[in-house]
Amino acid sequence: MKRYIVTVCILVISVTFVFAGSHKEVTYQDDIRPLIESQCFMCHGDHAPSLDEFDAEQEKYENRNIGPRMATYEEVKVFVTGDDAGAIMRSLDDGSNTADGNPGNMYEYLGRTDEARQKNLSVFKEWVGHWTLKRSDELTDEDIKKFSIPE
Numbered sequence: 001m002k003r004y005i006v007t008v009c010i011l012v013i014s015v016t017f018v019f020a021g022s023h024k025e026v027t028y029q030d031d032i033r034p035l036i037e038s039q040c041f042m043c044h045g046d047h048a049p050s051l052d053e054f055d056a057e058q059e060k061y062e063n064r065n066i067g068p069r070m071a072t073y074e075e076v077k078v079f080v081t082g083d084d085a086g087a088i089m090r091s092l093d094d095g096s097n098t099a100d101g102n103p104g105n106m107y108e109y110l111g112r113t114d115e116a117r118q119k120n121l122s123v124f125k126e127w128v129g130h131w132t133l134k135r136s137d138e139l140t141d142e143d144i145k146k147f148s149i150p151e
């Protein structure tokens with residue numbers, strides 16, 4: 001009987017570990033980069049201007065429907081915690097956190113169906129770790145500690 005209990009305990013512990021391990025961390029390389037490549041690159045890819053170039057001639061680029069480049073980890077990070085902090089969150093939010101209740105203007109590009117958009121939004125949310133729509137000058141030290149954004 002004792003041995004049976006020990007066996008059951010070991011089994012339960014092993015199964016718990018397998019399930020805990022199966023939830024892999026969301027990273028830029030494995031999850032966000034491929035997502036941006038398929039959903040955002042046509043306007044934010046290698047051909048797009050750097051954020052500085054974009055800011056300098058915003059109207060010209062907007063008329064051509066081209067946004068600032070988001071082709072590397074560093075380039076994307078700027079829109080989460082950098083100079084343009086919260087831009088990713090403000091533009092991808094589905095309306096749950098925006099002041100007017102409308103989705104951000106890039107939300108539609110997250111997928112073709114609402115199901116796909118919600119699924120991809122949850123990947124972005126998990127990666128960011130702290131879904132605040134605040135701008136860089138509104139972020140507190142507490143906010144900054146809560147961001148995740150693994151490379």
Ligand code: HEC
Pocket residue numbers: 036039040041042043044061062065066067068079084087088089091092105106109110
């Ligand atoms: C059809 C073109 C197009 C697609 C696709 C697109 N964007 Fe954009 N994006 C733009 C343009 C143009 C702007 C600049 C004008 C504006 O802010 O609306 C922009 C602006 C942004 C900004 C704000 C930058 C700033 O400086 O405030 C973010 C963040 C952003 N896009 C993220 C994304 C993400 C993430 C995706 C993919 C899910 C995406 N966009 C897909 C065209 C696009």
